[in-house]
Amino acid sequence: MTMKPLDVVQLEVIRNALVAAAEEMGVTIWRTSRSSVVRDLLDYSTCVFDVDGKSVAQATCIPVHLNSMSSCLDDILRDHIPLSEWREGDLIITNDPYSGGQHLNDILTFKPAFVDGRLVGIAGVLVHHLDVGGGAPGSYYAGATEIYQEGFRIPPMRLDDAGRRNKEVIQLLLRNTREPANVGGDFASQLAALDIGVKGLHRIARRYGPDRLTEACRGIRHQSEMAMRAMIRDIPDGTYSFEDFVDDDGIDRETQLTIAVKLTVRGDIVEVDLSGSSPQAQGPVNCTRNMSGSGVFCGILMSIGSEIPANAGCYEPVRIVAPDGLCVTARSPAPVANRMAIGHRVVNAVMGAFAKAIPGRVPAAYYGVSYAYATNLFHADGRRQVYFDLTCGGWGGHPEADGANGFSCGLHNIANAPVEMLESTYPVTFEAYTLVPDSGGAGEQRGGCGLIRAFRIDAPGGTLACNFDRFKTRPYGLAGGAPGSAGFAELQRADGTVERLPSKVAAKSIAKGDVFRLITAGGGGYGDPAKRTRAAIEADITDGYVSREAATAAYGSKAR
């Protein structure tokens, strides 16, 4: 149904107001949060939902959060607290991956906005908290075989009940984190942002009237849905399959996991069938259905629709098919903390399938995992400090350009923590933070270079936990381009011995003087290396992105 013409203007005006409300929430968290994960890595999202509980405006920089809050709210409304039971002054909280969440660190909060006793919308805030307990600092316990080992679990429930806050719940949660001051501070920011969102919804509903607002929200979703359908219609009908792989689950280090995508395009509908993927794993690499959904939507938007305003309407023409019990649709109580490896691989595989459907429009594979590591540093006086970090690698070559060097991609979009800030805060000293030559796959368009991040431990002792991938498998090239390099990690002990680390490390003892080095994957190349221009090859050599030897091997005589 088409909207009444005049509403197009008001719809756009209301859209801008809703986006502003979501941004105002985001600004509140950005400026006031306490921990490094939130403060410098920007690992949070804010969202505004309409009276149907559907997302209409989101201020996220992080694609993995894309449909996370939406589908979590869907699950809460369907299985736990129906919309009819939400009252003014309620605040709903959860972090349960099996009730719509993704992993326990992400605490999701929702607060309804009422005007004159009538629901006008819902504000939502998701924040990744530094530590929620469990077997390893940062709650990334690579040795987990059950979710109970990964931290505290909050079922969907009311933290505020009709305006009365259950402060004891906050005390209970903070007693179970390794970082009560940081998590407490971040949580205060999260709740303050929620109030800002509710105020914004009040303002918009009063200005335009609840009916107009509701109508506009439906229109906003409808526009995104129509835009999405139009993009899908341009793709030739057919079925396109692609597989990509994850090194292992960290427990059984011999078995590679398969992510299989069967993409079927029919008219203006897309079906993504993940049924051919590996069964759920023993180790914590599993994804819940919602997490895989984030990977699927991210892959679709990056392949065909980067300009479409992301809201609930985008999800309408997309069907995701897979039985429960796979590594992409894990059942409780499978562990999920290191879900990002599989999540990223879903993006890689979805984009690989689109590359077959619309060749020439989709880039080769990017590095493909959020390299997360956490050190629990023990000070001489018994204090402990968690230093958690995330880093990235190279982008795949694009049909029109080289892949970017050392830049966030796919599900991942975080800012790095400045070395000077880290060294001022934690007992670590960095040895290097630089690009890795020869790591991007050769091609007409070269893959981007990966990174090295290396630091020395200055605390008397501690433990190290890693959740990496792409140590064994490599980011694929496309159209004749070579794959990007695999990454690796090593620990150089104070005595000089060097130990290669597996991609998943549970809780390794570290000591003063040890140097930890992480080398991340480069992106795959795009197109036949023989077609790369002599000037581009020469520039790569001059700037040292590619060594002369590697260039000669990849491009032959042009490199001389």
Added chain:
Amino acid sequence: MQSKASRRTVRIAVDIGGTFTDIEILDEATGQTFAAKTPTTPDDPSEGLITGLRLAGEQVGFEFGDISALMHGTTIATNAVLQRRLPKGALITTAGFEDVLEIGRHFRKQVYASKAEPRVVLIPRAWRLGVKERTLATGAIETPLQENEIRQLAEKLKAGGIQCVAVCLLHAYANAAHEQRLAELLAKYAPELDVSLSHEVSPEIREFERSSTTVLNALLMPVVRRYLERLRARLKDAGFEAPVYLVQSNGGVMSPETAALLPARLLLSGPSGGALAAETIAERLSIPDVVAVDMGGTSYDVSIVSGGHTRLVTEGNVDGLPVRLPMIEIRTIGSGGGSIASVEESGRLRVGPESAGAKPGPACYSRGGTEPTVTDANVVLGRIDPQFFLGGAMRLDAAAARTAIATRVAERLSLTPEAAAEGILQVAVSHMAGAIRLSLFEKGLDPEDFTLLSFGGASGLHACDTADEIGIGRVVFPRDPGTLSAWGMLYSDVVHALARARLMRADAAAIPVLQEIGAELRRTGGERLEADGIAPPDQLLPLALDMRYPGQAYEIQVPFDWSPGSFEASLAAAISHFHDVHEAQYAHAERHVTPDIVAIRIAATGKLRKPIEHVFAFEKSTGAKGRRAVFAAGNWHEAAIHERSKLAADMKIAGPAIIEEAHATHFIPPGWQLVATPSGDLIATKRAGGAA
């Protein structure tokens, strides 16, 4: 040569923009100001400046010898960066960190783009050179500088044709010894190089932002020095001997000598004249809380005056590159007269951020533009008179505007061209309103307490509607809106912004550090002002602390009273102030937590003599110039058209009405009423319950 008795003394401000050079002349004896505009000469802007000054001198009646001071606003630094007219430079940094400049914060803005957004890296990898050395966060030196390496390095730079070098070593803000030694060695082995040291340019923690600022500074040194040399020569030839001051992004001015060494301080200084003007007008009208908006062809700048003062932020960015220097806080969005309206396949009406710019420009410019813009919408609605654009200097094609809107927007939405045009303006207004709301919101300020100040060529057409959208009931249209930035510069002071980064707890242990650094900053600030010829009675040396709760990424700046003998009390007051501001801005404070101090700052200020306020004289009123049909709120209205110069002091004008002047047009919608103030400003207020 005139006799001494007949001489007048004038202070001049010149704002060189992309198209026009704006000149404001202040008669220091009477307080009268005069405005002039002359075309900018892009190849050497100093040429247009001299020509403009000569013309203004003939019109107003002064000679170059009568000028007491020249305040000079220039976009030369910003434009050199945007157009990449920069010399070949190198970056010297700690070995192992050569790619910090390229990696940046590795955070992308276009989240779902499959091709990465371009990252601007001004020094290619081959010229990012690591040296073996290491200073720790505490300032302790772990690995000494290998001095024998530096001679080879200098040879390499010379052989490579490098003109300027940025030096940014890890933790140089905490201990500058290695950067200083490197500079000595470079001066010895390669004295012809321009060298910028990060601890001098931007002594702040966070290596990428400091590197970026230092690199910009280094690359701009040859550019700005050449410009200043040409300017000095031209002025000297013309018999000009008075001091010249350059406008910085923090709103203060600096000497040409300082500008040649710290040219990064010129970056983003464009809008600071406007912000200064907003402060001055706020004072003149006794309205302490003002949102100043400046709308031009492609962008919309928002700055806030709260409690009579603009605010400074510690960082801005040019072309995506961070500039870590104190600057007047200005939010810029891509909404301007040239913003393009389009209808997407899904039926969505979008306005901007794509802009038709000046070329091809809006459809009505007849320069080849076919896409409908905000300016075209104003023409269709009768708000801009196609015969009187830029005071009649440019004829607009009303039919082309109507065709563009009819075919590209109205037909696709089944609307009349008027309804489509009004819709375009409503969407544009919602973007502008959102930018203002966010600017106020970030500081915990309420729009209802604010007055909107409209300047720039296109602001007046949308100011009342924008105010309405955010709940502001009063709009000020200052006189000479087209040269307001230059006018604001007449009121600026000499400022040396200095900082020392020191990450520490704000507890008793910090007091000796604050004493030591505070004394050093006050001494250095005082010396720099002395060097500018400003004696202690005219010096202000206010200290401030950047504070945050431990672990926060961003700081709040609070004043720190320099009161020897009671530093405990000063620190306690600063902490309490910090908690208060945090609570006001972010709705929560953690008063039991001892905050961190991240930096200690001084804005060493040399007060320049302020002109006396001239009493504005209205010309004799001649009533409305005419009437024409103007479309607003879904209907055509007969609106009175007034020439601004013909408004009388006591005149009340009810909307809908149009006020025209040479470089701006103002629209007073139905429901608003306009009065002129004795100062020559116009103030529109919304009549209670007076919406159309």
